[in-house]
Amino acid sequence: MSGFSWERGPFIQCPKCGQTTMGILSARGQLLTKRCTNCRAKMQIPLPELDKKAIYLDQFMFSMIYNVKNEGNLPKGHETFAKEVYAQLRRCVLLQQVFLPHSDIHHDETTVFHSPIDLRGFYEVFGGDVALMDSRDVEFSQNIKFAEAFFDAAEPTISFQLDEIAGSRRNEWLPDIHVGVQADYSQFADQIRTFRSEVHGALKHLADSWLETKATFDGVLESEFSAIGPTKMQAFAKWFEEVLNPDPSDPLALLESSGRPIYREYSALCRSLEERGVDEDQQLIEIIKFWQWERLRETPYQRISSYLFAAIARRVVMGEKRIVDRGLMNDVRTISTYAPYVDALFIDKRCAALLQEEPLGFELEYKARIFSLRDPDEFLEYLREIEGQTPDEVREYATMIYGLD
Ligand SMILES: [Zn+2]
Structure with missing residues (x-):
């Protein structure tokens, strides 16, 4: 021809x-x-039906496989792993067995990477382009489920089905030609950097106070838990004050305050109470009762993040202040929002180690298998297992369509 x-x-x-x-x-x-x-x-x-597994890679892994593809620098001592994991992930994605979701946490971190557009384009295509629900939205939906249980005097139930946060597109066959839209997010870079250094500053401050008071695991866990309600009420009070006394020199401030997470939760709770026939002037009272509910500590993201902070505090008190760095907040956020839903999480070594410590290893429950550079072979083995389980029919079609070797 x-x-x-x-x-x-x-x-x-x-x-x-x-x-x-x-x-x-x-x-x-x-x-x-x-x-x-x-x-x-x-x-x-x-084409045959699919049931893809979600493997969440942290930003470090995405940058690493991006560098394999673009022949950039690979992390010392992990060059062989980088190349192997790149090839193995690519096979699993093209065999339609796996997708590598991306989240708002990646997007923030990518924006401050040296070639943000290329990296984002790369991981979207490479991973099968499935975005997870934003981490804030995951938290929001868990809060609302707990509120409904409280208002109905029922047992809180949360489904950890992947569909709750990933949508149904994940089980589609990937398009054989990908036409990506490259957006420029660099305008947000400064804002994200500022926000991150503020968060980092606050966390360092917290670490100092842990050190000073010789905080214990149980002490920090308890204070994290008992701060949930007061934190919400303080945020609400602050929002309310801003709305009552808007800064006349800043008309945008009012608009901004209507986008606050606490306002979003408050208005969703009002709607929920209205559906339950609660009068408008009773709603705030019910909401405040909910914010004081003892069982808020069982909200999955609150529970996991509180345990992680307690474990971090324990390390800080043992003299490991280095653990508190710029990436830590995002790692905690990734684990506490996504670990219950995804099949596997590849995260930073120190967070993987924290999750294995007691009582975290024993008391925290989530679906994800945790992997890190502490044991790279274990991850490769996991991927080989998935590859081996590909149904023959799917393998045949995938080979024909995507030209797998
Ligand atoms: Zn013909």
Whole structure:
């Protein structure tokens, strides 16, 4: 065959014109479309159903595999692992067994990376382009579930099905040609850097006070838990004050205060109470009761993050102040919001170690298997297992469509 055609191999015999010119036109969703380059006859073949696993890689891993692809610097001592994990992840993604979700936490961290547009474009395509619900929204939805349980005097129940945070597109066959839209997020970089250094400053301050008071694990855990309600009420009071006394020189301030997480929670709780027939003037009273509810400490993201902070405090008191660095807050956030939902989390070594310490190892429950550079082979083994479990039919189609070796 010569010249350009939209169809590509492998070519089989066309049932209409009889020539060996029936090739692949496109694949996406649940459908493979074949077309004959000679007579244009079209065939549509439904593709097998998929059940992809979610493997959440932290920013470090994404940067590392980006560097494998672009021949950049690889972390010392992990060069072989980097190349192997790149190849193995690519196989699992193309075999339609795995996706590597991205989240608002990645987006923030990527924006401050040296080539943010390239990196974001890369991990979206490489990982199968499934965005998770924003971490704040995960927290919000857990808060609302707990509030509804409180208002109904029922047992709080939260579903950790992946669909709760990933949507149904995750189980589609990947498009064989990806046309990415490259947006420029660099305008947010300064804002994110400022925010991150403020958070880091606050955390360092906290670490100093842990050290000074020789804080214990149980002490910090208890104070984290008992701060949940007061923190919400303080945030609410602050918001309320701003709304009552808007700064006349800053008309945008009012607009901004209506976007506060606490306002969002408050108005959702008001709606929820209204549905339950609670009068408007009773609503705030009920909400404050909810904010004082003892069982708020069982909210999954609150529970996991409180345990992590207590474990961090214990390390700080043992003289490991270095543990408190710029990335720590995002690591805690990643684990506490996503670990209950995804199948695996590849995270920073020190956080992986914290999760293994007691009582975290014993008392925290979440779905994700935790991996880190502490044991890179374990992760490769996990990926090989997934690859090995690919159903034959899926493997055949994937090989045909994506040209796997
Ligand atoms: Zn034909």
